[in-house]
Amino acid sequence: MQDNVYDVLLERGLIAQTTHEQEIRELLGKEKVTFYIGFDPTADSLHVGHFLQMVVMRHMQNYGHRPIALVGGGTGHIGDPSGRTDMRQMMTKEIIDHNCECFKQQLSRVIDFSDDKAIMVNNADWLLDLNYVEFLRDIGSCFSVNKMLTAECFKQRLEKGLSFLEFNYMLMQSYDFLMLNRKYDCKIELGGDDQWSNILGGIDLCRRKDQKQVYGMTFTLLTNSEGKKMGKTQSGAVWLDPKKTTPYDFYQYWVNVQDADVIKCLKLLTFVPMDEIRKMEKWEGKELNEAKRILAYEVTKLVHGEEEAEKAKKTAEEVFAKGGVSADMPTSVIPDVVGMGVLDMLVKTGLLPSKGEARRLVQQNGLSINDVKYNDVNGVVTEDMITDEGMIIKKGKKTFHRVVTK
Secondary structure, eight states: OOOOOHHHHHHHEEEEEESSSHHHHHHHHSOOOEEEEEEESSSSBBBBBHHHHHHHHHHHHHHHHHEEEOOOOTTOOOOOOOOOOSOOOOHHHHHHHHHHHHHHHTTTTTTGGGGGGGGEEETTHHHTOOOHHHHHHTTTTGHHHHHHSSSSSHHHHHHOOOOOHHHHHHHHHHHHHHHHHHHHOOEEEEEEEGGHHHHHHHHHHHHHHHOOOOOEEEEEOOOOOSSSSEETTTTTBBBBBBSSSSSHHHHHHEEEEEGGGHHHHHHHHOOOHHHHHHHTTTTHHHHHHHHHHHHHHHHHHHHHHHHHHHHHHHHHHHHTTTTTTTSSSSSEEOOOEESSBHHHHHHHTTOOOHHHHHHHHTTTTOOOEEEEEEEOTTOOGGGGOTTBBBBEEEETTTTEEEEOOO
16 A cells, blocks of 8 residues: 555546645645545536546545535536536526435445544535625635636637626635635645636635635546547436436446546546556456456446445346346336337337437447347337347347336
8 A cells, every 4th residue: 555645646547737746745645634526416416427536535535634525505506617518507406405415325435424534515504695795805806807717617618608607606616615724624625627727716715815825636537548528328427326327237337438448447436456457457358358347346336335236247247148138137117118119119218318319220230129130210119029028129239128018
């Protein structure tokens, strides 16, 4: 085990940028540091992109540092413009509070909140009761509009239109850092690399208001070898909530990553020792498929627990050994499926997001029903397709799904 968590994060390729590299490394090596990561409650579940941040928190906690998971009950009313081309939907307080509660349950699987080892804080506590004029005088006066407009998160939105509401976001996130520093002696803000400008704003505000030196560190965004964000499938995001993405589908997502991404994902998303990962870097072909199974098992175990990971692994093995049949495989109950168009049925199962995508799959010879290739885009489900085990659909080479009528 390395002496300093900074070296662990560096070795695993997690660190993207730091504000004061040497000082941060020294600080993390000599004292127990309170740090924070913010999560805006824009949905009722965290997704794979957030998971990388949870892994960083766990690494930090393993070395005795204290995470603050800051949920944006206040900032959620506005929405972060970073990485977006449009404005976020406005949410009610009830929805925001519900989403925050869901986050805590998911974070608790990876981070230990017992005995004050980590704390969850809601920025609604200080943002929702702010006096606007006082805030403008006290905090707004510390920000240069000229400088803000050079920030990447604003630059890419200026062409399409940036509302004044969103323009306030940087002030509010910076104010969060100031409040967390005052209340909990929080010294480091961590976040995805798209948060760099917001983090710098908070560091500058702490210096101007309280003459305090605080620090920032961003980590690599989870992208594949082509530079595209990971955690998306044809049917949408890969969620951490088992009701939105089943543990089996979650496991399958990682089994199906590209060869070029498996080692990187093992470094970023698991706690498999680096010595073992370095051996896997030499693997090819079937051995690389084994590395994917290790990745899928480890990530599923972290998110859903060991029992669900074992079940997903067993189901995947049964599905491939028996040509697509397993008691635990993903199943859709569609009582009126007989007579339904095959394309409609594919959309109803959630295997594909639209009839257009379903049509393309069939035209490209990517669909099998009961182990027979199916290529009729106008076809309907007939009674003889429903066997005793249901109807077994195979999408591409690796995705199996069962349809039953009850």
